Amino acid sequence: MPRLTKNEDACIACHRCEAICAWAHHVVFNPHKGRVIVDLEYPDTHQLRICIQCGRCADACPMDAIYQDFTILTTSEQGIYRLDESKCTGCGECIEACPTKVLQFYADKRMPRKCDFCLGQPMCVRYCPTKALGWVLG
Incomplete structure (x- = not known):
């Protein structure tokens, strides 16, 4: 239950997690397309924003485009929340509901970026040089 x-x-704040996430999902090294966000608030202050799998985005989606995938379980033994792009209308309700504000809107695709934990092999964790991100399996 990872x-x-x-x-x-x-x-x-090297932004490697953002860049590798964008590469894993879009084959482009563009930190602005990552599903992990490193916010730089001041020169010496930053915040990592990650999906906490709370399900508020799914509850807010009027099209049921965000669903639980039970092939990958979280520590609460619930499936991870994933986006079905074929159902998404780009209304933005999920973005408004996200408590960590990690869901961002793809202007070119007219839909949100939703972390899927790289289907159990998160690249952001694998390539983080300082182990600031982790993947807990139990």
């Missing part, structure tokens, strides 16, 4: 974890004290 989950994604973060340690902001270990993060050096």
Whole structure:
């Protein structure tokens, strides 16, 4: 029952997690297309924003485009929430409902970016040079 974890004290704000996420999902090294976000608030302050799999986005979606995939379980033994792009109308209700504000809108695709934990092999964790992101399996 895996989950994604973060340690902001270990993060050096290199944005590698954002870039590798964009590569894994869109084959482009563009941190602005990642599903993990490193917010730089001040020169010495930053925040890692990750999907916490709370399900509020799914509850808010009027098209049922966000669903639980039970092939990958979270630590609460619930399936991860994933986006069915064929059902998404781009209304933005899920983005408004997201408590971590990690859901962002793809203007070119007219739909949100939704973390899917790379289907159990999160690339952001694999390529984080300081282990600021983790994948807990139990």
